[in-house]
Amino acid sequence: MKHVLSCEQFTRDEIMGLFKLTDHIRENEKAYSGAIADKVVATLFYEPSTRTRLSFEAAILRLGGKNISTENAKEMSSAIKGESLTDTIRVVDGYADAIIMRHFEVDSAVRAASASRVPVLNAGAGSGEHPTQALLDAYTIYKNKGKVDGISCAILGDLLYGRTIHSLIKLLSLFDNITVYGLSVETLPLPEEYVKFIESRGVKYVPVKCLTELPKDLDVIYQTRTQTERFLEQGIVAEEIVLSKASMAHFGPGTMVLHPLPRNNEISPDFDDDPRAKYFEQSLNGMYVRMGLLYEVLVNNK
Numbered sequence: 001m002k003h004v005l006s007c008e009q010f011t012r013d014e015i016m017g018l019f020k021l022t023d024h025i026r027e028n029e030k031a032y033s034g035a036i037a038d039k040v041v042a043t044l045f046y047e048p049s050t051r052t053r054l055s056f057e058a059a060i061l062r063l064g065g066k067n068i069s070t071e072n073a074k075e076m077s078s079a080i081k082g083e084s085l086t087d088t089i090r091v092v093d094g095y096a097d098a099i100i101m102r103h104f105e106v107d108s109a110v111r112a113a114s115a116s117r118v119p120v121l122n123a124g125a126g127s128g129e130h131p132t133q134a135l136l137d138a139y140t141i142y143k144n145k146g147k148v149d150g151i152s153c154a155i156l157g158d159l160l161y162g163r164t165i166h167s168l169i170k171l172l173s174l175f176d177n178i179t180v181y182g183l184s185v186e187t188l189p190l191p192e193e194y195v196k197f198i199e200s201r202g203v204k205y206v207p208v209k210c211l212t213e214l215p216k217d218l219d220v221i222y223q224t225r226t227q228t229e230r231f232l233e234q235g236i237v238a239e240e241i242v243l244s245k246a247s248m249a250h251f252g253p254g255t256m257v258l259h260p261l262p263r264n265n266e267i268s269p270d271f272d273d274d275p276r277a278k279y280f281e282q283s284l285n286g287m288y289v290r291m292g293l294l295y296e297v298l299v300n301n302k
């Protein structure tokens with residue numbers, strides 16, 4: 001049995017295997033429509049979600065599985081009565097064959113996995129990691145560029161609290177010859193532990209101060225929302241680096257723009273019909289990558 005907790009756990013071969021399986025499922029969806037017919041999967045969400053929960057639930061249903069769900073577990077589960085996370089997991093693991101969980105604490109997925117007899121899939125843990133998002137982000141890069149090796153990727157916005165960024169750069173570090181440019185709002189830089197981790201795996205990390213310092217032939221811009229829910233109480237003011245038709249004029253036709261969504265103002269809707277805007281394609285890819293992942297975990301037991 002395998003939990004999916006952090007992008008640190010993957011090998012490059014596992015990622016490429018998942019991408020191939022995802023493509024195969026996508027091209028032969030009917031053949032997979034009963035793949036997990038005997039399985040019940042729980043989606044246990046203690047924080048808001050649109051794409052992650054619904055794409056996982058769609059993935060479960062499209063593979064013929066059954067889903068039990070609480071979309072607001074912080075208020076609507078026994079957490080409000082003081083039940084510990086590990087007690088909840090000890091009960092839910094009897095009802096379900098896998099648990100997909102989003103929680104507000106950084107170590108929640110690890111704690112849940114330590115209590116669970118079934119696989120736990122981390123669907124976002126506080127400001128820590130969001131590994132299944134990174135899988136679909138890297139898959140979207142792979143589909144558009146035909147490879148992940150050798151890409152240059154600028155991470156933008158809230159690098160401090162953005163869990164999607166933390167997972168993505170760890171995942172990219174499995175590939176060769178990767179350059180990551182960091183452009184954060186001043187108060188929200190990438191924590192040193194992540195810089196050290198990716199550099200130890202051979203990634204070149206280059207902090208920059210503005211969009212025009214980025215190379216015109218950059219491969220990927222990964223824009224993110226400022227995670228106001230994590231820092232308002234600390235008095236940090238939310239700022240934004242805005243991508244728009246005008247600011248994107250700096251980049252060439254090969255610079256694709258990704259965003260985990262939801263967005264606020266950091267990508268102007270006037271850019272949405274630009275062929276370089278890939279964020280809606282990215283969220284659709286999420287459903288297929290999650291079908292692949294569920295198949296690996298529940299059928300291949302990988």
Ligand code: ASP
Binds near residue numbers: 164260262
């Ligand atoms: N949906 C992503 C997440 O849950 C990104 C975000 O909320 O800004 O981390």
